[in-house]
Amino acid sequence: MYAIKLTRFAMILFLAFLAFLPVTAFVSDANAEDIVVICNKNVAEDTLAPDEIRQIFLGKKTRWxxxxxxxxxxxxxxxxxxxxxxxxxGKTVAQYRNYWRKIVFTGKGRAPRSFKTPSDMVAYVARNDGAIGYVPPDTVSEDVKIIVTQ
Structure with missing residues (x-):
């Protein structure tokens, strides 16, 4: 009797695994080539190391x-x-959101401005001195400068 219950439980687990397999098989693993870091044309820097980008978007590097x-x-x-x-x-969306919630709650900073669409971000970066953001490559315009990552 115990063996039948164990076998049934194992079968249910196996079927649950198979039910999720097709969904995970088609999820693409996006990478850095799917994103371009952009900045205002008045920013002197043309290249940034990945750690510099990380420091900027964590609010730790505040000046060019x-x-x-x-x-x-x-x-x-x-x-x-x-x-x-x-x-x-190097964070998930939830980790990044929680990071900024903690910064704001402790009074150590303000969360970054966020935009609904890449084209809105491009327009903002083009208009604002010192601005930096990121967009998919197909939304870059000649109004902004692409930052090369080292």
Whole structure:
């Protein structure tokens, strides 16, 4: 009797595993090539190391090399935001959100401005001195500068 219950339980677990397999098989694993870091054309830097990008978007690097204030912005769109966080920050969306909640709650900073669409972000970065953000490559315009990552 015990063996039958154990076998039934194992069968249920196996079927549950198979039910989720097709979903996970088609989820793409996006990478850094799916995101371009952009900045205002007046920013002197043309290249940034991945750690510098991480420091900027964690609010730890607040000034460009010419002492201008860094104005970093994020996207609300799920996949580009996830891809950026995974590739450059090393955090999930929830971890990044919680990081900024803690910073705001403790009074150590303000959460970054976020935009609903990549085109809104491009327009903001183009208009604001010192601004930096990230977008999918197909939304870059000549109004902003692409930052090369080292």
């Amino acid at each position: 090399n010419d002492n201008r204030k860094i104005d970093f912005v994020t996207l609300r769109q799920d996949q580009p935001h996830k891809t950026f966080l995974k590739a450059f920050i």
